[in-house]
């Protein structure tokens with residue numbers, strides 16, 4: 001295979017990569033997206049929950065091919081079984097729709113291609129091409145052939161296990177406590193609540209939660225995620241999920257038709273996501289909501305910003321770190337505060353007793369909260385349980 005010359009090479013065909021490719025191509029850049037797997041979107045490593053309200057911002061139209069189920073909102077269940085129902089409008093970026101993620105990802109790839117981006121599957125980036133500290137492309141491997149892809153900008157959209165960041169000397173290292181290890185079963189012949197995505201806070205001290213995202217009346221994704229540093233033996237996550245299912249008659253007679261195992265970065269925002277000729281986006285840039293582990297929305301929002309800045313860089317013919325800092329500034333303005341707040345909230349939850357969580361969930365369930373903001377929650381708690389305010393003071 002001959003070496004290739006393009007304006008932009010995007011490494012990774014998940015939502016972050018395809019949206020970046022789409023917006024960069026729309027702005028006239030010659031874009032090549034490479035994906036190491038043989039098929040975009042599979043295997044699925046996702047709970048498949050998203051909200052509808054950010055889709056328009058990134059130019060995605062809901063489509064029956066991937067939008068298979070809608071829910072009214074989220075149901076938070078505390079350790080004592082208290083339930084808090086939250087309307088879809090305020091429930092965050094992961095609640096409202098349950099999708100077929102493989103079809104969703106393929107659709108995003110189709111949009112990128114329609115905008116002019118080229119795509120090569122079964123093509124891995126195996127190293128970066130550099131001139132001094134400047135990144136000038138990637139070395140790639142496709143069906144046994146190695147070749148260079150020379151580019152003005154390399155986009156690392158290569159997910160949780162991102163190597164592009166490391167090779168480009170951008171520090172994306174995660175502490176064990178900032179990695180959520182997840183296991184999920186797609187189950188059929190069960191009885192989920194089809195109207196709500198459920199978040200079950202049984203053991204938040206392990207740094208995670210169980211989720212049930214319904215895909216219809218008798219089907220759901222049932223999963224669990226825990227912080228890596230809280231995992232004491234190899235079988236712990238699986239035993240936990242199996243035990244939960246066994247204890248619940250609505251699920252115990254169900255059948256598992258798919259097993260998904262994966263990890264999500266749940267760190268605070270990292271210091272830097274750009275360099276000379278390189279930028280990171282999505283899970284590779286650790287842009288996941290650290291509280292829920294949801295990352296599709298942020299990958300798409302940051303992908304759009306990245307694509308637009310790449311278009312501007314292409315016009316200015318300036319691919320320096322200084323120019324690409326525009327991306328850094330814009331995505332941080334849009335998301336950084338909420339990422340930090342969610343990170344702090346998760347840190348707090350891990351050290352909160354079940355008794356306190358029960359009190360918080362019960363207090364919120366008794367009133368109709370208009371907004372799921374920390375301020376709103378604190379207001380409610382200060383009325384019902386003023387004694388808890390000191391405990392939560394570092395979040396205020």
Ligand SMILES: Cc1cc2nc3c(=O)[nH]c(=O)nc-3n(C[C@H](O)[C@H](O)[C@H](O)COP(=O)(O)OP(=O)(O)OC[C@H]3O[C@@H](n4cnc5c(N)ncnc54)[C@H](O)[C@@H]3O)c2cc1C
Pocket residue numbers: 011012013014015016017034035036037041045046047048049050093094123124125126157158159160162163182183184223260261262263264281282283284288293294295296297299
């Ligand atoms: C079990 C689980 C459940 C989840 N549930 C939800 C949920 O319900 N809602 C939600 O919003 N988020 C969820 N997430 C998180 C969500 O899946 C990610 O945040 C999202 O996929 C990030 O998109 P991305 O494009 O950054 O990365 P990815 O989707 O991971 O895409 C990265 C791509 O890069 C490719 N790649 C990697 N290295 C190379 C290379 N060297 N060369 C070429 N290609 C490469 C990979 O094959 C992959 O296709 C979940 C994650 C897990 C693990």
